[in-house]
Amino acid sequence: MTRPIGYFVHHQGRGHAERAAAIVNAMPQRPVTLFCARDDIFPPLGTHVRVQTIPSLFEAPADAAPALANVRTPTTLHCAPLGWGSITRAIATITQWFDTARPALFVTDVSAELAQLARIASIPCVSVLQHGDRDDAGHMAAYEAALGILAPYAPTLEQPGRPAWMLAKTHYAAGVGIDAATIGAPIEKAAARAALGLPASGEIVLVIAGGGGSGTPATPLTLGARAMPDAMWLTIGAVEREWHETMPGNLHHLGWVDCPATYIAAADRIVSSAGNTTVHMIAAAGRPWIVVPEWRYFDEQLWKARMLDAAGAAVMLDHWPAHGGAWAAAWARADALDLTRQRALVNRDAATDAASWLCTLADAAWAAPDVEILSLLPEQHA
Incomplete structure (x- = not known):
C-alpha cells in the first residue's frame, strides 16, 4: 500500500x-x-x-x-x-x-x-x-x-x-x-509589454505588494515617481492610500492582476516586499531591485530582505524613502547589482x-x- x-x-x-x-x-x-x-x-x-x-x-x-x-x-x-x-x-x-x-x-x-x-x-x-x-x-x-x-x-x-x-x-x-518555464527562459520584455498593452519604449518601474498585509503605502511611491518624471510607475497588489498624497500623472495603481510574472518581465526596475513567491518571480527575471520588507510575524520579511541584500541580489531598505534623494541613492545601488546572483536563487x-x-x-x-x-x-x- x-x-x-x-x-x-x-x-x-x-x-x-x-x-x-x-x-x-x-x-x-x-x-x-x-x-x-x-x-x-x-x-x-x-x-x-x-x-x-x-x-x-x-x-x-x-x-x-x-x-x-x-x-x-x-x-x-x-x-x-x-x-x-x-x-x-x-x-x-x-x-x-x-x-x-x-x-x-x-x-x-x-x-x-x-x-x-x-x-x-x-x-x-x-x-x-x-x-x-x-x-x-x-x-x-x-x-x-x-x-x-x-x-x-x-x-x-x-x-x-x-x-x-x-x-x-x-x-x-x-x-x-x-512557473518553472520562466526560470532560465524568462518572458522577453518586448513581448510582455505587447501582451499588456504597455508602451514598447520608455522606462517602467514596477512596484509589487504582497498578499499577506494591508498594502504598500502609496505616499512614498508618489515621491519616487515625481523624482523620475520620464518613467512610468505601475503598482500591482494592494496599495494603502493616504489623504495627503499628491499622485503624479506617471504613477498608476493597477490593483490585483492575474499575470504578475508578465508585469515583472515588462519592467526595467522593480520595488517589492519580501514575500516568498514575489522574491522568486523577480529573481527569475533579473532586474535592478529594491526590497522594502513588510511587517510579518517573527520578522520573516525583514530577515529575507537582509539575506537578499547580503547575497548581492537586491537592495534592502529598512523603511520607505521619504524624499526623492533617498530614492535616487537606492536606485544607484540597485543599478549596480549583478543580476546573475538573482537568477542563481531559483x-x-x-x-x-x-x-x-x-x-x-x-x-x-x-x-x-x-x-x-x-x-x-x-x-x-x-
Whole structure:
C-alpha cells in the first residue's frame, strides 16, 4: 500500500498554497490531502490531490469563550487560544484523518502546533522553514520533532544561527511555487509589454505588494515617481492610500492582476516586499531591485530582505524613502547589482526535487529497518 501524504497549508497570502501545489502536483503516484481553511487559493491540482477544508486556526469564531482569552500560553506554543470550537473541529478533522489514512508523512506549511500534534499522534512530520527569528521554544520543538525540514529558498539565503542539527535535515527548494518555464527562459520584455498593452519604449518601474498585509503605502511611491518624471510607475497588489498624497500623472495603481510574472518581465526596475513567491518571480527575471520588507510575524520579511541584500541580489531598505534623494541613492545601488546572483536563487527543478525528497522520506520511514534505508533519513538531533 502506498501511504498518503497530508499537507497543512496556511491560508494567509498565496505563497503557501502555490508552493504546496507545485510540490504535490509533482508526486502523481502518491495520494495527497491538503488541509486548509480555504479551497479557492490553490492553482490547478492533480487528480491525486484533494483539499479538505478545516476551520481557521487563527481567526476567532463567534463561540469563543471570552473568560478564557487571557489564560497564559505556554512558551512551546504560539497560537493556541482556549475555548475556540473552530480549533477543536480542525484538530478533530486532522487527527481523525491520521487514524483512518495512516499517512506516511504530514507536512506543515506552516504551524508549529500542528507539527507537534503530528509527533504526539505518532505521525512523521516535515516542517516548512521560513526566514525570521524562529529560535523560540515553539518553533524549535517543531523542528526537532520533524523527520525533515523543507526550506523554500536557496541555501545562499539561509540566515545565520541555524543549529547544525537543523541544517543536517533541511532540504532547500529554491524558487518552488513559481512557473518553472520562466526560470532560465524568462518572458522577453518586448513581448510582455505587447501582451499588456504597455508602451514598447520608455522606462517602467514596477512596484509589487504582497498578499499577506494591508498594502504598500502609496505616499512614498508618489515621491519616487515625481523624482523620475520620464518613467512610468505601475503598482500591482494592494496599495494603502493616504489623504495627503499628491499622485503624479506617471504613477498608476493597477490593483490585483492575474499575470504578475508578465508585469515583472515588462519592467526595467522593480520595488517589492519580501514575500516568498514575489522574491522568486523577480529573481527569475533579473532586474535592478529594491526590497522594502513588510511587517510579518517573527520578522520573516525583514530577515529575507537582509539575506537578499547580503547575497548581492537586491537592495534592502529598512523603511520607505521619504524624499526623492533617498530614492535616487537606492536606485544607484540597485543599478549596480549583478543580476546573475538573482537568477542563481531559483531552480527549475525545485518542485520535482522537493517531491522526490518527500517521497524518499516517506518510503524510508516505513521500510524495514536495514542500514541502507535508514541512511536515506536526515541526521537526527541527539
